[in-house]
Amino acid sequence: MARKRILTGDRPTGPLHLGHYAGSLQNRVSLQDEYDTFIIIADIQALSTNFDRPEKLQVDVRDVALDNIASGLDPERMSIFVQSMVPQIAELTVLFSMFTTVNRLRHNPTIKSEAKQYGFEDNMTYGFLGYPVSQAADILFCRADLVPVGEDQLPHIEMTRFVARRFNELYDEVFPEPEPMVSRVSRLMGLDGNAKMSKSLGNCIYLSDPPDVVEEKVSQAVTDPARIHKDDPGHPEVCTIFNYHAAFSEDEIENIKEMCRRGTIGCVACKKNLAKRLNELLEPIRQKRRELEKAGSIDDILVEGNRRAVEEGERTMELVRDAMGIDYWDME
Ligand code: TRP
Ligand code: SF4
Secondary structure: OOOOEEEEEEOOOOOOEHHHHHHHHHHHHHHOOOOEEEEEEOHHHHHHHHOOOHHHHHHHHHHHHHHHHHOOOOOOOOEEEEHHHOHHHHHHHHHHHOOOOHHHHHOOHHHHHHHHHHOOOOOOOHHHHOHHHHHHHHHHOOOOOEEEEOHHHHHHHHHHHHHHHHHHHHOOOOOOOOEEEEOOOOOOOOOOOOOOOOHHHOOOOEOOOOHHHHHHHHHHOOOOOOOOOOOOOOOHHHOHHHHHHHHHOHHHHHHHHHHHHHOOOOHHHHHHHHHHHHHHHHHHHHHHHHHHHHHOOHHHHHHHHHHHHHHHHHHHHHHHHHHHOOOOOOOO
16 A cells, blocks of 8 residues: 655745744654655745745745754655746646635635735735645645644645545546644744744744754743742743743643742743753754755755656646546647
């Protein structure tokens, strides 16, 4: 039996942060042996909000690739590739857009909240409104079975399932209906207490942040505002630092919760403990990143990933053209 396939990935808009790590990266790494894994660096999707500065992609694409490999994805065991290098994804996007209504896209909750965040509500590009169709093509070009993602991506996986189902009904059975897989910690709070860690909100700890930056960011993070004195009883459930402990210090959370509620641990000590845990987690990632940068091998890894993705995309396109009867001539 062939292994089931995973496709997931990121928009290259800067280096990856702890929110990406908890929401998806950690899962990808632990699943890479059990599943045939494809990781997409969605550069075209990044253009949906950055079309006026495509030059940023040169750096951002490589940064995201480095963060993925440094976190433990093994280029010998999985494929990491760049969306724009796989023309079959663009072809599928056009075909899928024929039977996807504008209304369905308008009702997508993630599109709505991002439109608000970027101020696109009254004036949205066709590419931004339609990027979930393109994301469905990202997932379906390799006929993936499983998509490990953070919670905010669920509407897009729903859209992908709709596209797969509709295609199969209209033409022929080509696509599996991929399942989302949400991690234990599907969302991480921002350092400022915002519900989401996000680059555009400037409230992130990056995987590539050096140890002293991690310490400094943690020490500045928002905690329970009701704790003024060291022995005031705390409310860990509203505290950013506790949210991170819950994600990265699983073995200690009950203990920390208890001590915080009783007022027997101060926020300074609690933060020191967290910074230490985070630096232990990040040190091997930082080190691997430095090695990769030094070896200059990231471009070779991506070229090989692109090759494998194109091969898989062409296999899918043959099935698609055959199902739709748009294979008029053999042009070889
Ligand atoms: N939309 C995802 C994000 O913002 C990135 C992405 C693009 C993706 N294509 C994908 C995720 C396919 C999973 C599967 O992070
Ligand atoms: Fe947050 Fe820890 Fe302070 Fe409690 S003790 S409020 S969990 S930082």
